[in-house]
Amino acid sequence: MFKTKIFYKLMIILLIFAAMILVPYTYTIVIQVNKLIELEESFDQPQSQEVLEAHRLFVSNLFKGTTPYIIYTVILAFGLSIFFMRNLLLSLKQLQRGTEAIRDGTFETKLEVLTDDEIGDLTIAFNEMSDTLKTKTLELEKKDTYFREMMDPLWVVDEHDHITDINPAFTRLFGYEKDEVLGASIYDFFDEKNALTMYRQLNEKRVKGIASMYEIEVITKKGLLFPVLISGAPIYAGDKIVGKIGILKDFREQSELKNELKRSKEYVETIMDSIKDEMLVIDRDYRVTMANQVARSNLEGSLEGDFCYKIAHNLDQPCWIRGYDCPAQMVFKTGDPYTATHKHVTKAGLKYHEIVATPIKDAAGDVTNVIELYRDVTERVEHSKKMNRKNRELSVLNSIAHILSQSLKAEEIFSSVLDKVIDMLHMDGGGIYFIDDLERDMRCAYHRSLSEEYLKKYGRMRLGEDLPGKAAVTGLVITINDLSKDRRLEDSLFRHSGIRGYCCIPIRGKEKIIGVFCLFSMHAYEFTVEEERILHAIGEMTGIAVDNVKLYEKMRDLYETQRQRREEEHAQLLSLSEKFGSIVNLGDVMTQVLILIKQFTRADFCWVLLNDKNGNLVLRAVSENTGDEDTIMYASDTRSFERYALERKTPVLVHDMLTQEKFYINPLLRERLYTSALSLPMLSGHKPVGICSLYFIAKRLFREEELHFLQIVVNSLTVAVQRSELHREVISKTGLSDTILNSVQDAIITVDHNGRTVSINKAFTDISNISMKSAIGLSLCDLLNFSDENDMMCVTLDECLVTALQGKSVRRDGELETTYGDKMFVKISSDPVLDADQSVTGAVFVLRDMSKEKNIDRIKTEIIRSVSHQFRTPLSAIVGMSEMILEDGMEPEKSRQYIETILDEGIRLSNMVSELLSIAKIESGKERMHPRPVDVRHLLKTVKKTFSPVVRKKKAVINHRVDVKEDLIVDEEKLREMLLVIVDNALTFSDDGCRVDISIDRVGDMVEITVADTGWGISDEDIGHLTERFYRGRHGDKVKGTGLGLSLCQEIVTMHGGTMKIESTVGKGTDVILQIPCGGKDA
Amino acid sequence: MHKVMVIDDEPFILMMIEDKLKKANIMVVALRESRDAVEVIRKEKPDLIILDWMMPEISGIEICKTLKEDSELQNIPVFMLTAKGQDEDEKLGLQYGIARYITKPFSPKALLSMVEETLGKHSP
Structure with a gap:
C-alpha cells in the first residue's frame, strides 16, 4: 500500500494542505483567544453582564473570526485537488471510453498514457489487451472462416461427445443440416462396428489427450456408408479437455485405392501361391513380408514378419554375418538378381534350394525388397551328386568312345580301353582274353x-571254364562283389588268389563274342547296376570298334588288291556290309536323349542339327515331332546362332534371343519367341559334327555343372551321332554300303527284285546329275534317260537285270553318254544281291568307266609309236x-665311215633313252637335286657355245642379258639341260636368221629366265599340250624330235619349286618363261 | 640305166641307199632337202623315187600328193621310207598310190631287191 505512487501523492497533498490551512488557522485561533483574554482581564468582573455576554458571544465571535479561513481552506483544498487529480481523472475517463469501445467491438482504440503511475500502467495494459484482443479476434474470425469454408467436413464435440458445431462441408458431404445435428451424439453417425472403433479411439485419445487419425465410415443422411479419415484433436479449457474437434476427410478415393491395393495384393498372393516353388519377399531388415502358400506349408515358423535367416537356417543373425552366401544380401548390395543353392531346414527335413533372388526397386531405383524363389532342387542336387560320379564314368566312356572312333588299331583300342576301365572303376588290374574258336579256349593278350x-x-582258359569262360559263352557281364564270400564260386580258380572284387565283360563283335575284359580288385567292390550297364556298353562299343577295324582293314586290303580281284572282293564286301543291317537305329535313341535333355533342363525346345557335306546345318533330331527331319535349317552361309556357337567351338548361352539381330532365326523358332538359348557344339576333335541347341521361353540361367553335364551328354551324342551317321552312311536299307559305293569310282546302281532303284552312288550322280534321293524307285530305263543316246545301254542293263535276278553274274561292255554329253565306255558288272538265306533280293550294277583306260591305252600306243x-x-x-x-666287197675306208655312223647313231639312240629315263626318274621321285651356287653368266656362255654350229648354219643370233648379281642356287646340270632343250626348240622351230634372246631377271624372290625367239610360234591348239610327253605339235612332222624336251623341262622346273609358262603367237615367236626361287627350292 | 631318186634328210640313209644301189648299177640322185624335191623330180624324171615320210619343211606324203596330181609324174612308182610302223600309216600311204611301204630299220639288201623288182616291171 505504501509502495503505490498515489499514496505518496496524497501524502504530499496532505502536507501542503496542513501547511496552507492548519498553520494560518491555528495562528488565527491563537490571536483571537489572546484578544478574548485581554478583554476579560479588562473587566475584572467575572460574572458581569459583559462577561457573560462575552462568553456567550465567544463561539459566535470565534466562528465569525475563522469563517474566512474556512472558506479559504475549502477553496484551496478544492483547488489543490483539482490540480493534482486532473490527469488521474482524465486517464480514468479514457479507460472508461476504451472499455466501452472494446465492448462495442472496436479494437482500434489506442489510449494515451497520461500518468506514469498505476493508472498509466493500467492504460498501457489496456492498450496491450486491446491489441491482443484484436489479434485474437482476427484469428478467431479467420478460424471461423476456415471452419466455414473447409472442404473437409468438420465437427466440434463437447466432452460428452455431443456435436456443438459442424461446418458447411459436413452438410454438403453427409447431407445433415446444422440444426439437425447440433446436440446429437456422434455415435449416431456410425454403425455398430465403426461406433466401437470410434469409441475406442476417442477414449484412448481422450485419456492420452493427443490428436489422432483413423479411418472410419460415416452413415450419411441417405443411410450410406461414407469412408472418411478422422483426424481429431482435443479442445482444452485450461487443463481440462472440454471437447474435441474432428475433421472427417473424404476418404472415398483412398478407400477405393486401398481396395484396389488389397485386390492386387490378393492377386499377387494368388500368383505367388500358384507358384509351385517357395517364394518369399524379404525387406531390408531380412524380414519376410510375404510368403506364398508353398513356402508357408514347407518352411518352419510363422513366416510373415519373421527373419528369413531364422526361417531358413534357424539362425539368430543374418546368414552373411556367418559368411554364408546370402542371395538377399547380394541383391541388396548389387541390385542385380542373384542365384545360389542353399541347404535349408524345412518341415520335411534338409532340403536343397536353388534360390533365385530378384530385386524390387522403388522409383529411385533403390532395392526395397527382394523376392526369393526357392526351387526345391534336392532331387537335382542328389542327382547331381550321382551325376558327378556318372560324369566321371561318362568321361571315361567318352574317351573310350573317342579312342574307339578315332583309332583303327586294334591293339591301341584294347590297351586304352583296358586302362580306362580299370581307372574308372578303381580296379587293381585286369586283362583281356581273346577267344580262339578253333582251340575252344581263350588267352590273355593284354593285361x-x-x-x-x-x-x-590263368593266362589260358577253356571256354565255359570259370568266370571269364562263362562270360565268353553266355555273353553276360559277370560281377562279383566279394569273391571270397560268394559261396557259388567255391571251385573258382581265383578263389585263392586274394582277389575279391571281380568282373568279366564280354566283348561283342557283330557276329560273336570275340573276347572278355576281366578286371579285379583286391578289395570287395560293390558294382552298381549302372556300372554293370556301362561295362556292358563298353564291351559292345569295343566290339563294334574292333569290327570297324576289321572292316577298315578289309577295305584297305580290298583297295590294295589287284584290279582283277576287285570285283570279287567287292561282292564279298557288299555281303559283309549287308550283315551290318542289324545295327540299332541310333537316330531314335538320339531323339530320346533330346527329350531327356529337354526334361532335365526344362527347355521348351531342343534340337540337333548336323553339318552336312556342304556345311549346311541339317535337322537331325528334335524334341518334338516337326516333321522337318533331314531338311536344311540353316544353309552354310546363314549367320545363325548355331553357326556362331559352332565357330566358337564352345557352348554359347544367350538371354536375348528375341532382340538378337545378328542371328538369323529359323521361322520354325522365330514364331515361338524364345528368350534364352543354349547351343552346345558337337565336336569330334576339332571337326564340327553338328550342334545341339536348347531354347527357353523364359530366361534360363545355367550352372557350371549343368553346362558340364550337358556338354558331356552332347559329347556322347556326338559319338553316337558319328556312329549313327557312320552306320547310316555305311548301311543302306538293302545292306549295301554307301560309303563303299561312294568311294568307288565306278557308278553303282542297286535295284530291288522289281527292278526299282534302291540306291545309286556318287559316281553315278556325277555322270547323270540325278540325286541319290530322287533316284530311288526309278526303273533302270528312267534312271538312264538323262541322255537320249542311252537306249542301248538301257536294253543291256535290262538284260543284265534278268540274269542277275536269276542269281547269275554277268559282265558286259557298253557305251553311256553322260548328262554332259561325254561318251563313256563302260564295263558293266551285274550281280545278284543275296540275303542271308541266299535268295535274290535285288541286283547291283557296277559301271566302270573305261574311257580313262582307253585313253591310257591310246597314250601308251602313242608312246610306243613315238618311241619306236x-x-x-x-x-x-x-x-x-x-x-x-x-657283205663282201666293201672298201675299208667306206667300212670305217659306216662304222662311225653306226657309232654316232648308237649314241643318239642312247641319249634318247637316257632323256626318257631321266623324265621317268624325276617323275618317280628317284631323281635327286644337287643345288649349288651357279654362275649363270658362265652357264649361258657354255649353252651358247653348244649351239654355235647351228647358229652359224642358220645365221641366227643368240643374245643374253643377266640382271641377277648373285649366283643362283640350282642344280647346274638340270638347268643346263633345260636351257639346251628350250634354246634348241627356239632354233629348231624358226627360220634362218632368227633371233633368240635369253634374259635372266629377278622378280621378287624368284628368278625369271626368259627365252624369247622370233620363230614360227605355237598354235593355241598345241600350246596346252606342249608338256605332255611325246606330244609333238603341228611342226612335228617336219622336225625330228622326241617330244620329250618340254616335258623334261616341266619336271625340272617343278623339282626346283618353280613354274614354266609358254606364251606364243603364231608367226611371231615364242616366249618360254621359267620362274625359279632364288635360293633354290628350300630357301 | 635306171635312175632312182632318194630323198631323205638323214645323210647316212642317203649314203647307205646310194652305195647299195650304185653297186647294183642303178643311177642314184640323192636329195637332202625336200623343199625343191618336186622341181628336181620334174627335171631328173627318175624311174623310181624313194621318199622319207618325215622331213622338215615338206613331208614325204606331201611330195607324194603333188606327184600324184601331176599327170607327168604320177606314174613314177614311189617307195615310202618311214619310221612309222603302224598299219594305219601304211593304209594312208597306200591311199596315195605308194608302191612300197618300207619301215625303218630296213635291210638295204631287201630294199635293193624291191627296187630291182619294181624297175623290172617298169623297164624303159
Whole structure:
C-alpha cells in the first residue's frame, strides 16, 4: 500500500494542505483567544453582564473570526485537488471510453498514457489487451472462416461427445443440416462396428489427450456408408479437455485405392501361391513380408514378419554375418538378381534350394525388397551328386568312345580301353582274353598288374571254364562283389588268389563274342547296376570298334588288291556290309536323349542339327515331332546362332534371343519367341559334327555343372551321332554300303527284285546329275534317260537285270553318254544281291568307266609309236649299215665311215633313252637335286657355245642379258639341260636368221629366265599340250624330235619349286618363261 | 640305166641307199632337202623315187600328193621310207598310190631287191 505512487501523492497533498490551512488557522485561533483574554482581564468582573455576554458571544465571535479561513481552506483544498487529480481523472475517463469501445467491438482504440503511475500502467495494459484482443479476434474470425469454408467436413464435440458445431462441408458431404445435428451424439453417425472403433479411439485419445487419425465410415443422411479419415484433436479449457474437434476427410478415393491395393495384393498372393516353388519377399531388415502358400506349408515358423535367416537356417543373425552366401544380401548390395543353392531346414527335413533372388526397386531405383524363389532342387542336387560320379564314368566312356572312333588299331583300342576301365572303376588290374574258336579256349593278350605266376595259372582258359569262360559263352557281364564270400564260386580258380572284387565283360563283335575284359580288385567292390550297364556298353562299343577295324582293314586290303580281284572282293564286301543291317537305329535313341535333355533342363525346345557335306546345318533330331527331319535349317552361309556357337567351338548361352539381330532365326523358332538359348557344339576333335541347341521361353540361367553335364551328354551324342551317321552312311536299307559305293569310282546302281532303284552312288550322280534321293524307285530305263543316246545301254542293263535276278553274274561292255554329253565306255558288272538265306533280293550294277583306260591305252600306243619311231631312224643306220659291212666287197675306208655312223647313231639312240629315263626318274621321285651356287653368266656362255654350229648354219643370233648379281642356287646340270632343250626348240622351230634372246631377271624372290625367239610360234591348239610327253605339235612332222624336251623341262622346273609358262603367237615367236626361287627350292 | 631318186634328210640313209644301189648299177640322185624335191623330180624324171615320210619343211606324203596330181609324174612308182610302223600309216600311204611301204630299220639288201623288182616291171 505504501509502495503505490498515489499514496505518496496524497501524502504530499496532505502536507501542503496542513501547511496552507492548519498553520494560518491555528495562528488565527491563537490571536483571537489572546484578544478574548485581554478583554476579560479588562473587566475584572467575572460574572458581569459583559462577561457573560462575552462568553456567550465567544463561539459566535470565534466562528465569525475563522469563517474566512474556512472558506479559504475549502477553496484551496478544492483547488489543490483539482490540480493534482486532473490527469488521474482524465486517464480514468479514457479507460472508461476504451472499455466501452472494446465492448462495442472496436479494437482500434489506442489510449494515451497520461500518468506514469498505476493508472498509466493500467492504460498501457489496456492498450496491450486491446491489441491482443484484436489479434485474437482476427484469428478467431479467420478460424471461423476456415471452419466455414473447409472442404473437409468438420465437427466440434463437447466432452460428452455431443456435436456443438459442424461446418458447411459436413452438410454438403453427409447431407445433415446444422440444426439437425447440433446436440446429437456422434455415435449416431456410425454403425455398430465403426461406433466401437470410434469409441475406442476417442477414449484412448481422450485419456492420452493427443490428436489422432483413423479411418472410419460415416452413415450419411441417405443411410450410406461414407469412408472418411478422422483426424481429431482435443479442445482444452485450461487443463481440462472440454471437447474435441474432428475433421472427417473424404476418404472415398483412398478407400477405393486401398481396395484396389488389397485386390492386387490378393492377386499377387494368388500368383505367388500358384507358384509351385517357395517364394518369399524379404525387406531390408531380412524380414519376410510375404510368403506364398508353398513356402508357408514347407518352411518352419510363422513366416510373415519373421527373419528369413531364422526361417531358413534357424539362425539368430543374418546368414552373411556367418559368411554364408546370402542371395538377399547380394541383391541388396548389387541390385542385380542373384542365384545360389542353399541347404535349408524345412518341415520335411534338409532340403536343397536353388534360390533365385530378384530385386524390387522403388522409383529411385533403390532395392526395397527382394523376392526369393526357392526351387526345391534336392532331387537335382542328389542327382547331381550321382551325376558327378556318372560324369566321371561318362568321361571315361567318352574317351573310350573317342579312342574307339578315332583309332583303327586294334591293339591301341584294347590297351586304352583296358586302362580306362580299370581307372574308372578303381580296379587293381585286369586283362583281356581273346577267344580262339578253333582251340575252344581263350588267352590273355593284354593285361595290367598281372603277375607272371598269375598269367601262368590263368593266362589260358577253356571256354565255359570259370568266370571269364562263362562270360565268353553266355555273353553276360559277370560281377562279383566279394569273391571270397560268394559261396557259388567255391571251385573258382581265383578263389585263392586274394582277389575279391571281380568282373568279366564280354566283348561283342557283330557276329560273336570275340573276347572278355576281366578286371579285379583286391578289395570287395560293390558294382552298381549302372556300372554293370556301362561295362556292358563298353564291351559292345569295343566290339563294334574292333569290327570297324576289321572292316577298315578289309577295305584297305580290298583297295590294295589287284584290279582283277576287285570285283570279287567287292561282292564279298557288299555281303559283309549287308550283315551290318542289324545295327540299332541310333537316330531314335538320339531323339530320346533330346527329350531327356529337354526334361532335365526344362527347355521348351531342343534340337540337333548336323553339318552336312556342304556345311549346311541339317535337322537331325528334335524334341518334338516337326516333321522337318533331314531338311536344311540353316544353309552354310546363314549367320545363325548355331553357326556362331559352332565357330566358337564352345557352348554359347544367350538371354536375348528375341532382340538378337545378328542371328538369323529359323521361322520354325522365330514364331515361338524364345528368350534364352543354349547351343552346345558337337565336336569330334576339332571337326564340327553338328550342334545341339536348347531354347527357353523364359530366361534360363545355367550352372557350371549343368553346362558340364550337358556338354558331356552332347559329347556322347556326338559319338553316337558319328556312329549313327557312320552306320547310316555305311548301311543302306538293302545292306549295301554307301560309303563303299561312294568311294568307288565306278557308278553303282542297286535295284530291288522289281527292278526299282534302291540306291545309286556318287559316281553315278556325277555322270547323270540325278540325286541319290530322287533316284530311288526309278526303273533302270528312267534312271538312264538323262541322255537320249542311252537306249542301248538301257536294253543291256535290262538284260543284265534278268540274269542277275536269276542269281547269275554277268559282265558286259557298253557305251553311256553322260548328262554332259561325254561318251563313256563302260564295263558293266551285274550281280545278284543275296540275303542271308541266299535268295535274290535285288541286283547291283557296277559301271566302270573305261574311257580313262582307253585313253591310257591310246597314250601308251602313242608312246610306243613315238618311241619306236624315234628309235627306228638310228636303228636303220645300225641295222642297215652293219648288214652292208658284213657283205663282201666293201672298201675299208667306206667300212670305217659306216662304222662311225653306226657309232654316232648308237649314241643318239642312247641319249634318247637316257632323256626318257631321266623324265621317268624325276617323275618317280628317284631323281635327286644337287643345288649349288651357279654362275649363270658362265652357264649361258657354255649353252651358247653348244649351239654355235647351228647358229652359224642358220645365221641366227643368240643374245643374253643377266640382271641377277648373285649366283643362283640350282642344280647346274638340270638347268643346263633345260636351257639346251628350250634354246634348241627356239632354233629348231624358226627360220634362218632368227633371233633368240635369253634374259635372266629377278622378280621378287624368284628368278625369271626368259627365252624369247622370233620363230614360227605355237598354235593355241598345241600350246596346252606342249608338256605332255611325246606330244609333238603341228611342226612335228617336219622336225625330228622326241617330244620329250618340254616335258623334261616341266619336271625340272617343278623339282626346283618353280613354274614354266609358254606364251606364243603364231608367226611371231615364242616366249618360254621359267620362274625359279632364288635360293633354290628350300630357301 | 635306171635312175632312182632318194630323198631323205638323214645323210647316212642317203649314203647307205646310194652305195647299195650304185653297186647294183642303178643311177642314184640323192636329195637332202625336200623343199625343191618336186622341181628336181620334174627335171631328173627318175624311174623310181624313194621318199622319207618325215622331213622338215615338206613331208614325204606331201611330195607324194603333188606327184600324184601331176599327170607327168604320177606314174613314177614311189617307195615310202618311214619310221612309222603302224598299219594305219601304211593304209594312208597306200591311199596315195605308194608302191612300197618300207619301215625303218630296213635291210638295204631287201630294199635293193624291191627296187630291182619294181624297175623290172617298169623297164624303159
